[in-house]
Amino acid sequence: MSSSAVVLDSNVVLEPGSDRILPAEGRIPGNPAIWAAILSEMSEFAVMFLVYFIAKIHNPEIFNSGPEQLNTLAGTLNTLLLISSSFFVAKAMAAMRNRRPDLSAQWMTMAVAAAWIYLLVKFWEYKWNVAHGIGIETNLFFATYYYMTFNHLLHVGWGSGALIWGIYRIRSGGYNPEQHQGLETIASYWHMIDLAWIVIFPLLYVLR
Amino acid sequence: MLVTVGSATLAESAEPSHLITVIVAASVAFKGRMVMDRFMELRNANKYIRGSMNLYFYVIPLMIIFVDLFSEQLAKVIHL
Numbered sequence: 001m002s003s004s005a006v007v008l009d010s011n012v013v014l015e016p017g018s019d020r021i022l023p024a025e026g027r028i029p030g031n032p033a034i035w036a037a038i039l040s041e042m043s044e045f046a047v048m049f050l051v052y053f054i055a056k057i058h059n060p061e062i063f064n065s066g067p068e069q070l071n072t073l074a075g076t077l078n079t080l081l082l083i084s085s086s087f088f089v090a091k092a093m094a095a096m097r098n099r100r101p102d103l104s105a106q107w108m109t110m111a112v113a114a115a116w117i118y119l120l121v122k123f124w125e126y127k128w129n130v131a132h133g134i135g136i137e138t139n140l141f142f143a144t145y146y147y148m149t150f151n152h153l154l155h156v157g158w159g160s161g162a163l164i165w166g167i168y169r170i171r172s173g174g175y176n177p178e179q180h181q182g183l184e185t186i187a188s189y190w191h192m193i194d195l196a197w198i199v200i201f202p203l204l205y206v207l208r
Numbered sequence: 209m210l211v212t213v214g215s216a217t218l219a220e221s222a223e224p225s226h227l228i229t230v231i232v233a234a235s236v237a238f239k240g241r242m243v244m245d246r247f248m249e250l251r252n253a254n255k256y257i258r259g260s261m262n263l264y265f266y267v268i269p270l271m272i273i274f275v276d277l278f279s280e281q282l283a284k285v286i287h288l
Contacts, residue, residue: 028254035257042264049268053275057283064224079212083243090247191248195261198239199268202232206215207272208224 030185066141085114240265
């Protein structure tokens, strides 16, 4: 980024020669507190992944046969939904910087819709599991599966609550193109939820 | 999106192998990096935050490969 960029806020600058607002070089996206939370959450998920790896090396047969008993379509749909919702949130950020708060709120609404469809797909998947005799006590692979996916589901649930709060703040004029740290904080947290699923999906549904 | 659909296709059709595991690990690293760079906008963010997040998506894919390649050896030295 050019050194002649006009600094509007600690997080955004005005691009030289245009009216485009861009993220500032070296900034902390959102605020420092959310990064303490994000890194803590990522560490929590890392512990789950470690548990998965250790359980897998001691029970290779169970962990190699487990994924083929799961509903790959549900896992794939949920991956596509979470990536889409992350994209929608990124578009909402761009719209806010481009001085289009109404469009930003619309993108955020689409992100919430994707999150809620994710939750519906997950409940349908759990019902499908029960119908196929898959429960938390079936074996160690499925215990790990429920441990990871239910924990992640909770994150999607309360994360979508944060997205709704973001929509309310946009609609009530709480953010503007120069000052939207709160929206960026919500966006960063939401992307973290997507990142966790990017690891969970192949571990549980793909690797055999 | 394409990487996700590709992973699902692999899961449903391909025979398990070390090559498949490496491809899956690479897809995790790639998708993680894309989300961090494009959506989270970490590419020009604070270097410590960027470094921590990037490290995560180097370590986890490497662990996926290590667990697949050295499963028996790891089981001898790591206990539940």
